[in-house]
Amino acid sequence: MSASAAKIIQPVEALALDRNGARVSPIGSRAFLLEATGEFDLAAQRRIWALSRAVELWSETLEIVPGMTNLLVVLTVTPEDPEALALRLLEAWEQAESIDLAGRTIEIAVTYGGEHATDLAALCDRSGLSDHEVVRIHYEGTYRVFALGSAPGFGYLHGLDPRIYMPRKTVPSLNMARGCVTIGGMQTGVAVLTGPNGWNSIGFAELQMFDPMSATPAVMAPGDTVRFVPASIEL
Amino acid sequence: MTKPDLSDPAIIERLTAALEAAGVDGIEITRRDQSLLIRLLGAANGPVRQLRSEKANAAGAVSIVKAPMAGEFWPSDLSRTGVPAVSAANDTVGFLRVGPILLPVVAGPAKRLRRHLVEPGTIVGFGDPIAEIEPEA
Amino acid sequence: MIEIIQTGPFNTVQDLGRPGFRNIGVTASGAMDPLALKIGNSLLGNETGAAVLEIQTYPFKLRFSKATAFVVTGADCGASIDGRTVQPWCALSVGGGQVLELGQPRVATRAYICFAGGIDVASVMGSRSTSLRGAFGGNEGRFLITGDVLQLGEVSAPLNLPATGLAVVDPTYALSDVYPAHEDGALVVRAIPAGEHSLFGEDAERFWSQTWKISTQSDRTGYRLMGEPIKPTTPVEMRSHGVVSGVVQVPPSGEPIIQMADANTAGGYPKIAGVIEADLWRLGQARIGSRLRFVRVTHAQAAEVERAVVGFIDDVGKTSRMVCGALQAMK
Numbered sequence: 001m002s003a004s005a006a007k008i009i010q011p012v013e014a015l016a017l018d019r020n021g022a023r024v025s026p027i028g029s030r031a032f033l034l035e036a037t038g039e040f041d042l043a044a045q046r047r048i049w050a051l052s053r054a055v056e057l058w059s060e061t062l063e064i065v066p067g068m069t070n071l072l073v074v075l076t077v078t079p080e081d082p083e084a085l086a087l088r089l090l091e092a093w094e095q096a097e098s099i100d101l102a103g104r105t106i107e108i109a110v111t112y113g114g115e116h117a118t119d120l121a122a123l124c125d126r127s128g129l130s131d132h133e134v135v136r137i138h139y140e141g142t143y144r145v146f147a148l149g150s151a152p153g154f155g156y157l158h159g160l161d162p163r164i165y166m167p168r169k170t171v172p173s174l175n176m177a178r179g180c181v182t183i184g185g186m187q188t189g190v191a192v193l194t195g196p197n198g199w200n201s202i203g204f205a206e207l208q209m210f211d212p213m214s215a216t217p218a219v220m221a222p223g224d225t226v227r228f229v230p231a232s233i234e235l
Numbered sequence: 236m237t238k239p240d241l242s243d244p245a246i247i248e249r250l251t252a253a254l255e256a257a258g259v260d261g262i263e264i265t266r267r268d269q270s271l272l273i274r275l276l277g278a279a280n281g282p283v284r285q286l287r288s289e290k291a292n293a294a295g296a297v298s299i300v301k302a303p304m305a306g307e308f309w310p311s312d313l314s315r316t317g318v319p320a321v322s323a324a325n326d327t328v329g330f331l332r333v334g335p336i337l338l339p340v341v342a343g344p345a346k347r348l349r350r351h352l353v354e355p356g357t358i359v360g361f362g363d364p365i366a367e368i369e370p371e372a
Numbered sequence: 373m374i375e376i377i378q379t380g381p382f383n384t385v386q387d388l389g390r391p392g393f394r395n396i397g398v399t400a401s402g403a404m405d406p407l408a409l410k411i412g413n414s415l416l417g418n419e420t421g422a423a424v425l426e427i428q429t430y431p432f433k434l435r436f437s438k439a440t441a442f443v444v445t446g447a448d449c450g451a452s453i454d455g456r457t458v459q460p461w462c463a464l465s466v467g468g469g470q471v472l473e474l475g476q477p478r479v480a481t482r483a484y485i486c487f488a489g490g491i492d493v494a495s496v497m498g499s500r501s502t503s504l505r506g507a508f509g510g511n512e513g514r515f516l517i518t519g520d521v522l523q524l525g526e527v528s529a530p531l532n533l534p535a536t537g538l539a540v541v542d543p544t545y546a547l548s549d550v551y552p553a554h555e556d557g558a559l560v561v562r563a564i565p566a567g568e569h570s571l572f573g574e575d576a577e578r579f580w581s582q583t584w585k586i587s588t589q590s591d592r593t594g595y596r597l598m599g600e601p602i603k604p605t606t607p608v609e610m611r612s613h614g615v616v617s618g619v620v621q622v623p624p625s626g627e628p629i630i631q632m633a634d635a636n637t638a639g640g641y642p643k644i645a646g647v648i649e650a651d652l653w654r655l656g657q658a659r660i661g662s663r664l665r666f667v668r669v670t671h672a673q674a675a676e677v678e679r680a681v682v683g684f685i686d687d688v689g690k691t692s693r694m695v696c697g698a699l700q701a702m703k
Contacts, residue, residue, distance in 0.1 A: 015564075015565070016570065025566060026565075026566060027566055027616055027619050028563070028618040028619065028646030028649060029564060029646070029671060029674035029678070030649055031616045031646070033567060033613055033614070035567075035611070040611060062391065065613075065614025065637070066395060067613035067638060068613065072613060074391065074394075077675070077678075078675040079671055147395075147612075147638075148395060148396045149394070149395070149396075149612065149638030150612070150637060151397050151505070152393075152396065152397045152398045152399075152505075152506045153396055153397055156612065193505065210396075212398075212497055212506065213496065213508075217393070217497060221396075222395075303534070304698050304699055312460075312461075312541075312542070313541055330539065332541065333694075333695055334687050334691040335546055335684060335688045336691045336692050337539040339462065341536050361702060
């Protein structure tokens with residue numbers, strides 16, 4: 001045990017390596033984030049999925065958390081040489097071939113409109129579309145689960161029609177119900193917890209997205225295809 | 236081996252002389268049948284002897300707490316330096332430190348600490364006397 | 373078995389958490405002061421990650437229904453058994469019917485009551501920690517209430533604790549050569565610059581140089597800090613990414629948030645730094661309203677601190693078993 005660790009205080013340059021469309025930076029001592037710096041699209045996400053598979057096999061990997069065109073890697077121990085680790089991640093990125101995850105197709109029955117569609121009117125105002133058009137555009141879409149996160153089992157769905165993009169609210173709804181079908185920016189999803197929520201609700205789904213007692217607690221997985229099926233439309 | 240009689244004045248005299256010669260300011264010997272405490276007081280004004288020999292285990296008598304194992308003796312738990320001792324257990328007379336572990340040494344029921352017999356940080360062996368205790372007033 | 377006789381809100385069953393499920397949005401949870409949990413368990417001869425009670429509101433009182441051994445670690449809350457004060461960080465044997473009481477701590481905030489065999493609630497997704505957000509794990513996915521009864525696990529290799537108990541040197545003292553002292557009353561927290569550090573320009577220096585105050589909007593999820601705001605030189609639009617506890621994010625207000633044990637699994641605010649894992653327990657014991665300062669370190673320095681801490685915890689487990697064995701032999 002040496003005393004030097006308590007003494008420190010020399011400035012340390014931030015480690016952030018940027019190369020060939022990807023950037024690696026640390027979060028604390030054991031976690032590293034690789035971000036694809038190009039377009040926010042399925043092609044980038046497919047390479048992230050490929051990278052996840054490769055890095056998951058590293059002996060020093062404890063946990064991988066794919067995000068939206070990025071990957072957080074949590075290691076079992078703090079690396080002595082973080083730069084070497086960052087370079088290894090970048091090399092793995094450069095070698096990552098695009099893969100498509102053979103996901104399942106999940107159909108989610110939705111009640112569009114009604115008491116839970118608290119933000120449908122605002123979305124109509126912003127888009128200049130009628131409520132029927134907004135709903136139709138939403139259920140005609142085919143979505144891919146890019147990543148899970150934020151809350152247990154919550155899937156970030158990519159593939160929203162740009163006509164119904166809607167920024168997150170600056171003042172979140174304080175008590176949005178679990179099951180609300182929501183739009184946040186260029187993404188859509190189904191709320192998995194009742195509570196504060198900044199996304200815009202246009203409908204409601206009964207499907208429970210998460211069961212901690214199940215062997216596979218989350219219904220969705222990255223790569224899955226999601227379709228919304230109108231069970232009823234209450235406009 | 237015959238045990239010396241600790242109440243024998245000649246023995247006490249010899250021990251006292253040995254203590255003075257060694258520059259030690261006291262000794263305590265505790266046996267099942269006898270105990271002896273010699274303290275040399277006021278060394279600056281010349282040696283003053285206080286001799287006492289008494290039967291151990293007599294009711295109301297001063298008794299000795301011995302180290303239950305080898306360790307480094309500390310009168311407090313080392314943790315709360317600068318912070319008032321919130322909750323030192325009532326009858327703890329000190330601790331034996333072994334690496335990160337502290338073994339509490341207690342006075343026992345209805346007993347209280349009279350004085351420590353070793354300095355903080357002293358390595359003591361099994362059975363070494365570490366404190367004098369007396370009945371609670 | 374133990375029965376909760378008195379408790380405030382927000383006291384929960386915790387272990388070392390359930391890492392590995394951030395990729396499905398599940399918070400890791402776990403003790404806010406994992407060091408206190410590990411040391412308490414090591415001292416008792418448990419596995420270091422056995423489930424314990426995390427107490428953060430007081431007073432707290434429980435009754436043991438049968439003989440067992442326990443230790444209260446973390447914040448010194450003047451614990452007593454049947455009204456008799458017990459030494460902090462001291463494992464003791466207790467008999468059935470005895471009552472353990474914890475009062476408000478004067479320094480630090482969270483106390484951990486560890487039991488021989490650990491708390492035997494069902495393991496959910498690999499952990500006994502309570503996930504308050506997901507309402508599962510621990511004791512029915514919620515915080516403890518008066519009248520709750522919890523089972524204790526079987527003890528595989530029981531320690532013969534001496535009647536006087538067996539204490540551990542307070543880690544704040546024992547590890548004082550690896551943990552920097554407070555500076556002008558501010559906790560020194562070591563951190564590594566994170567991805568958006570350089571985007572803060574000169575404000576980045578003010579992040580490191582000022583002392584921040586822990587606001588009242590702070591809990592197991594995260595600490596909001598108060599101080600002179602820091603802002604990126606140009607607005608940053610981030611894509612949502614995974615985060616871990618210790619990440620220091622800067623929301624538009626300019627006052628940083630440190631994600632703690634119940635950290636969100638994903639985030640999108642620019643991150644200026646990440647607190648090293650070995651320092652998270654000190655944050656877990658920091659009080660609302662207290663001040664802290666961040667100090668930059670390297671990964672190598674973080675690894676050195678971790679090794680020292682791991683060595684200390686190992687030493688506690690080995691030495692407590694050795695001391696108990698030696699005392700038995702000398703009887």
